[in-house]
Amino acid sequence: MVKKQMVKDSINWMAGGPQGSGVDTAANVFGRACGYGGLYVFGRREYHSNIKGLHSYFHLRMSNKEILSNINDVDLLAAFDAETVVRHLNEVVPEGGIIVDSQQMNTKVLGIPTLPPEFREELQKFMNENNVGETLNDWLEYAKKRKVQVFPVPYMELLNQIGQKLGVTQISKITRMINVLTIGVSLALFKYDRGLVEKAVRETFSEKAKIADMNVAALNHAYAYAEATFKDNFKHRLEKTDANEERIFITGNQAVAMGKVLGGCRVQTYYPITPAADESEYLEAHEILKTSGEDEAIIVVQTEDEIAAINSASGAALAGARAATSTSGPGFSLMAEGLSWAGNNEVPVVITYYQRGAPATGLPTRNGQADLRFVMHAGHGEFPRIILASGDIRECFYDAAKVFNLAEKYQMPAIHLMDKAMANCSQTYPVFDYSKFKIDRGQLLGEKDLEGKEYRRFSFTENGISPRVPLGTKNGVHWYTGDEHNETGHISEEPKNRVMMTEKRMKKLELAEKEIPVEDKLAFFGDQGSENIVVSWGSPKGAIIEALRLLKAEGLSAGFMQVRLMSPFPADLIGKALAGKKRVINVEDNYCGQLGEVIKEKTGIAPNYHILKYTGRPMTTTEVYDALKLILTDKASKRQVLMYGS
């Protein structure tokens, strides 16, 4: 059950507690503090579809080298409540530690009200099998037997002391600081630079000086308490290093927002949905853009539903703005008809699609990659579309910008395919260099180009692309219709015109396939000459790359092909890459192995192994490593299903 600590050059900290208790803020402060100390951080955020009370946690992995994913280990667990201990106890490695509220030791584990019955059964079974008693103290005793260190801290007592110091008596104000309290204790145990943590607290609460002061006081009190009480008892150290470059700590939602702004998105529509809405809110907060002097702003409109969102975005695109909408599965389902209209009318509208656990409402706050087939085929009829799938947060940024070029150059709806893991994970990167990015609006005509000419919006051309004119342009009056249409944009049911229009639309896809550079179609990692190849897409990327590095160190070799462009699907390139390989290992966060199926359909080559995960939690390096190792040493079944994560 407990993996040995595989990756020794990183430290793993986890904070957990009821939703609404400041887990996110804690992770943000902790992550920033590590960033200030020159460390790389990878953060994974897990939360229930709930406002207050249900369990949420944040797993932060820190290193002085760039890290790409999570691992299963936790070196120090900061438990805001008893449930956190129960849920994550077995992730804490031997020699690792648990910070726990000493006043909750007698809490009866099975009596924790937020535990669902099916999980309670699991706990009961675990308790029976391992002879663990019913109180939190019994559980911690069990952990100690596994050489896990327990650091009991009287939370309320310390908080009351802090409250007295600050003259705050209101209990709700005091308990809100549990998160900062545990950070203080954590970083004292790690012997981390207190000044950097204080800076992180101040930066996190930069708009509320009073709250910042309170939290700094709480932090210092807790830090001092832990230093005095636990001295050098904890063996793990978190040491600052020199970064000598400017870095950011960024989530996928934020990276997409930044990329969109860079890519020229000036109208964004959305209907609130997890995990997409954060992106739109972030954009709205930054609506007036900093430029080299020009007036530029992005208009964000919250519409009444996703149907309005896609169709308003299409309307804005027809008027000449770069326009996008952002959603996840349920929202995209509603957009299907609008997508078809955009395809028929060659509208360069962009849809950012954050997959989450499905079907139906599914696991609304969890991860999934089960919408690949859907996104490739959604909408009635045959029409071309671009689908670009990012694999990490850096790619999210560049792809979010790039996708507008593709949409406008080829005049078709373009989908930027994301997933919840990327949306909500956070990662340290050197500041993104966007100096080489160029905007390409494709064939876009203005008033002067049209003077004295008869303009037809859907004129037949050799490559299928007809020059585009924004609505409102003088000399360019034209029509759009969801019906089949002639070159002018008027309704036509003539068979010959129908064939020509269909072919005109569809052949743009051939052009796109010819022109889109290889690196936007596929990315290769690991040993390309190996007889083994891993194929995957989206957020498993980081875990796969790290797992392959570990395996290589053990003499096990495999290449990794990340598929980035799903439409037009680069079947020829994939076929070539997979030809003659002994093991083709498909890795995805879904049940069916959808990418594997698509590859089989388009290339005739079927993956002979699948590593799949559909718990709703993203893959970790540890479990991908374990599964790949079994496959590469011929000890595995054809289908490995991963289960890690609470």
Next chain:
Amino acid sequence: MGLKPSDFKTDVFADWCPGCGDYGIMNGLQMAFAELGLEPHQIVLVSGIGCSGKEAHNVKCYGVHTLHGRTLPFAMGIKVANPNLEVVAIGGDGDGLGIGAGHFVNAGRRDIDMTYIIHNNGVYGLTKGQASPTLRLGVKTKSLPRANINEAVNPIALALISGYTFVARSYAYDVRHLKDTIKAAVQHKGLAFIDCLQPCPTYNNVNTKDWYAGEDRKDASGKPQSRLYKLEEASFDPTVRDWNEDFKKKVAALEKAQEWGDRIPIGIFYKNTLEPTFQERFSKRIPFYMTTPPAKQKLCDDKGYSHVNLQAFVDDLKTS
């Protein structure tokens, strides 16, 4: 310039049934646009699905013939991207009050400076005469297998309570009245709604041209007593001049909206220019919104390099 209504005609064959009210609405639009001194490229006519949807092809201006019920979202997107365009949305009663009812209500909350005309004939014509949301309970038009089992939506009342700042009704066969109403709607600052009554000569054999004209209720001299009367001729004052009188005016308009049957008011029910439009609301936050709206931003220099400096985002996120 002095464009004539005929300058707004296209050579697309209008394929409505003889006697269809859509001809009147098409003419009303063309006449209104000419009299307003607009040029075709300044106007975007956005339509939905159904017989009325095709109207966009018969008027010479930018035409966007969209999806069933989605006229308003498309129109909003166009207007948001380029608020200097004259956007007129048109659609059927099923389009706007059935499948698109959510958009109808929510558009009102935004007071987007554009015009929306519903072609109200009580039936879904193009699918052969099913009951539309404006057909009254118990009415059996000719292709219905049973009398209508649903009560009707009141478009005027719905527009009033949804926040439309110009609410009017007109009649497709009174083209002059319709043209004037369209002109007033286009000139209105804010979201204007016109409930345009129209017979469907093929499927609505109840609310026919003769019915509206009152052929069934002649006076002693044998003259038909039209069911329609004009609010402007009945000393009805729809204009809100001060927020203090807004509620009173709305209530008066709602009362008028209840009239149906033997006396049906047409004209302007409510008009309020005090409400800030969607465009004004954005302009408050983004001072250059009207002069450099999203569709007019250059995005990049001549070489394609973005104008944007992402430092503001980086400052938020940096860890050094």
